[in-house]
Amino acid sequence: MSCFEEVYFCSECKKIAKKLDELLFVENDGQNGFCSEACIEKFFDPLVKHYEELEGQWRTQHSLLDEEILEVVGHPVFMDQLLRRPDEVYLYIADGGEHLYSFIVEISDDKYGDFSLMCLCLTYENQPSFIITASASKETAMTDNYRWGKKFDDAKKFHSTSDVNDKKKNIEIDEQTLMEVEGKKSSYLAVLIEDRSPADIPIESFMLYEDYFEPTMMEPDEIYSTVDDEGDTIYTYIKAHDREGVSFYYFIVCMRLKEGFQENTDALVPVVSFPSVDGELYRMYRKGELISGNLKN
Numbered sequence: 001m002s003c004f005e006e007v008y009f010c011s012e013c014k015k016i017a018k019k020l021d022e023l024l025f026v027e028n029d030g031q032n033g034f035c036s037e038a039c040i041e042k043f044f045d046p047l048v049k050h051y052e053e054l055e056g057q058w059r060t061q062h063s064l065l066d067e068e069i070l071e072v073v074g075h076p077v078f079m080d081q082l083l084r085r086p087d088e089v090y091l092y093i094a095d096g097g098e099h100l101y102s103f104i105v106e107i108s109d110d111k112y113g114d115f116s117l118m119c120l121c122l123t124y125e126n127q128p129s130f131i132i133t134a135s136a137s138k139e140t141a142m143t144d145n146y147r148w149g150k151k152f153d154d155a156k157k158f159h160s161t162s163d164v165n166d167k168k169k170n171i172e173i174d175e176q177t178l179m180e181v182e183g184k185k186s187s188y189l190a191v192l193i194e195d196r197s198p199a200d201i202p203i204e205s206f207m208l209y210e211d212y213f214e215p216t217m218m219e220p221d222e223i224y225s226t227v228d229d230e231g232d233t234i235y236t237y238i239k240a241h242d243r244e245g246v247s248f249y250y251f252i253v254c255m256r257l258k259e260g261f262q263e264n265t266d267a268l269v270p271v272v273s274f275p276s277v278d279g280e281l282y283r284m285y286r287k288g289e290l291i292s293g294n295l296k297n
Contacts, residue, residue: 012039026122026129027099037289044130051120051133058145069115069136077218078136081105082117083128084160092149102146103128103158114138118146126158181255181269184232188253188272200278201248209275212241212250216273220252226288232256235268236285241275248277251285 008017011032017023023033026040034040059065072078082105090102104118119134137143152158193203201209216239224236233256240249254268276282 010035012043116143216250224288
């Protein structure tokens with residue numbers, strides 16, 4: 001018997017892993033495994049900067065560096081359409097064998113009009129696993145930059161089977177799941193009552209702020225993801241608002257329902273939502289993994 005054995009290690013920090021499944025992979029056939037998402041970001045950072053610089057140079061040459069539509073990049077609803085339901089997908093294979101995918105979706109919106117949203121990314125099991133760069137444009141010439149490599153005849157093979165941010169999808173929740181959500185709501189309300197300041201917005205006035213629910217859900221300033229003590233994935237949406245000259249935060253705590261309650265479906269169900277002027281409470285709810293405003297994560 002040989003004294004040698006197979007060894008696994010993080011491609012970035014070189015930390016040894018006892019088992020292969022302790023490493024994270026962002027490509028199906030990739031040889032690079034990572035011990036953490038931080039190491040993934042650090043490893044690909046030179047690649048990210050390279051492609052962002054190339055796009056910046058092109059936009060500068062064509063007077064599109066400050067295109068207003070760029071503000072939609074990172075918008076949860078639009079990004080969800082791009083990553084889960086692309087209209088076009090391209091694959092560029094570099095001489096070194098690296099596979100780079102381009103996702104493009106055409107969007108028509110009441111506020112922003114018609115525009116293209118696109119990204120360069122890596123994929124794992126036909127799903128985007130790491131976004132190298134993302135962009136938006138109303139100019140076909142800009143979008144054509146992302147039509148790089150060979151186009152897939154059918155982009156549907158890259159469509160996700162779950163719809164997390166689909167406003168048009170009606171989800172039927174079974175009674176047991178509904179009871180679980182109600183139980184979690186009671187727990188979160190109890191914590192909120194304990195942690196909130198007596199000088200904060202009174203609970204009985206929360207209903208006066210219900211008009212801020214949809215703007216917060218559709219265009220949050222921040223979204224955090226964490227796993228609670230019961231093993232459920234929780235998303236916290238936060239957005240700053242102004243009402244009659246008074247600034248405040250609006251929070252929406254959502255629970256992700258796992259596949260199984262309805263075939264091939266995921267959904268986010270609001271557990272609690274509330275306004276607050278308390279900066280300390282704001283800091284308490286900014287916990288977990290930041291998933292909006294940090295596309296590389």
